[in-house]
């Protein structure tokens with residue numbers, strides 16, 4: 402492929418290429434479900450989190466962006482950087498904290514939030530690029546986003562600012578990758594409201610911190626099983642038609658009798674966090 406073009410259809414199968422997934426925040430919630438779903442697809446999954454549980458887990462606190470390069474080097478030890486790879490990079494880790502207007506938070510809480518969700522995430526992605534930009538193969542780079550990137554939820558300004566910032570970062574990254582000989586394909590995926598600890602934090606927030614806290618309590622029966630979301634995300638990332646720079650949102654599953662529909666569609670208008 403000549404430099405300056407992105408593959409219109411990424412190869413679905415690179416039969417001889419190792420399948421490797423680098424996944425942040427797989428110690429619980431959606432990340433744990435993604436780890437299982439990627440494992441079922443034959444990926445070796447290296448997880449990055451503070452807890453870092455399991456044999457292929459690397460300790461990383463994204464609130465400390467300076468840790469990212471070392472953690473990525475540890476994860477990629479022994480990998481042949483010149484051989485084709487079937488790679489999925491998924492930035493899934495995030496924190497909702499601190500919930501409440503930014504002006505009421507101490508500066509270190511503002512800094513930790515933005516470092517975890519924005520600066521640390523970018524440092525982690527940049528460290529992976531620094532190691533694998535020139536490696537050939539199918540290289541998908543996905544950011545787990547949120548409707549909060551577009552919808553103002555009073556009390557979630559720090560989380561929302563970082564999610565919006567990451568979406569734009571991924572769009573610019575997609576444009577930059579057009580100049581690369583072996584481009585990554587950056588995409589954002591909004592999984593919708595999931596039954597994880599993050600929603601429990603929203604339900605437990607004080608109404609003085611989160612204006613619509615009661616809505617999150619009422620919404621509980623509609624939350625999606627993270628295992629279903631993870632299966633849809635992995636299917637999307639394995640699809641042949643994956644446009645660099647796309648921001649996709651998870652659709653409700655089609656009724657069993659209906660023709661199969663894509664799980665993710667462009668745009669967003671869902672009433673979830």
Ligand SMILES: NC(=O)c1ccc[n+]([C@@H]2O[C@H](COP(=O)([O-])OP(=O)(O)OC[C@H]3O[C@@H](n4cnc5c(N)ncnc54)[C@H](OP(=O)(O)O)[C@@H]3O)[C@@H](O)[C@H]2O)c1
Pocket residue numbers: 425426427428429430431432449450451452453461462463464492493494495496517545546547548591592593594595596597598599600674
């Ligand atoms: N749940 C929802 O309704 C919903 C809706 C839209 C989007 N999302 C997005 O989906 C993704 C997963 O959310 P979730 O609901 O599964 O959240 P969760 O249950 O709270 O899990 C968050 C994960 O992020 C990791 N993490 C948090 N702070 C970290 C740090 N400083 N350094 C490294 N890892 C850190 C945690 O691991 P450690 O604590 O071990 O570090 C954990 O594995 C997030 O990006 C979230 O914004 C969720």
